[in-house]
Amino acid sequence: MCPKNSPSLDAAYSLETPQDSVRLYADWADTYDSNFAQSSDYILPAQVAHHFAVSGGNGPILDVGAGTGLCAVELAKYNVGPIDATDISPDMLEIARTKSLYHALIVADLTKSLPIPDATYCGIVSSGTFTNGHVGPDAFDELVRITRPGGLLVLSINAQHFAAAGFEAKLAGLSTQISDLTLTAVRFYGPNSTGPHKDDTGFLATFRRAPD
Template structure:
């Protein structure tokens, strides 16, 4: 792949899982400082808050866990235990050092996740389901790891919701495998966000496994 810059433009230009591995390998150590703090990245906390407000509980799988920003918010809300799944071993290493997770799972979601010994009561994902990262087909691929009635909170970049096929996929799933689909809209960045994407929003797909 062409080398990606360690910033938002690099993340938005990802096209393959291999691109993601390469980008985050070099970005993991200072991701929290150079992106999350610098850009006032609010989406992980908003995803955790939506999960909590909808009645979510553990055990939870954090999909595309990154450095553990969503897990930190879940923990602060009293939700756990939490497992992490991410394609980047470097990001998982940073997340593991924070002591937030029960288990760390290195996995490419486009190739499926290992089935847990005990199905999860909740699944969250913040910043992963978007163009160049993970597409709508992988939402369905998450269902086998969860128990019936499990609550999902999947944040999807609003700019890609229709164009990338997320709307059509969720509408189809709502006809059988999932129920009670709700799509609150939240800001991805806080008031101190900078740059061209500072006003971007996300839809948090809240639903239960039927």
């Protein structure tokens, strides 16, 4: 038996496959909120929720890579919903379930077809999932498919991952299917963060599915 590395952002950034994510987040789920989010002053879910609300987003909403539900905690402050969650990690979704903020919890892999009908959601949010070692831009095809025409998507993308994984080209390729694209630069961690990732940044990609 090999010794296990303890879960951490560095371990998460070095993942290579979706199954790596399932394993890492199974180990991390119980301590993610306290040992990671609170202790690192993780403000990204709040930024995504705020941006979604002030951009006029409304439900039904899907939180993509929802994890333990930190985005839903923030969306609840704006009284928008109902909110469904999807994530590849059943263990993270079990923690989310305890917060009683989501309607449906959907275990699914964003690198594959999603078990969700076309044009289901008026809003899609995502915080921290389009990042190193996680999910790349090809997942956008499925997200656009399950969004209703005119629906709003607010998706965080880590800056290094944005450049390395081809997000700019993907968004350009979707130009006939989406509208109103903006990229807003954001910090992922607040002023109380310390450590090597405290200055990590990225973008909130905000766009609508083009009307039919």
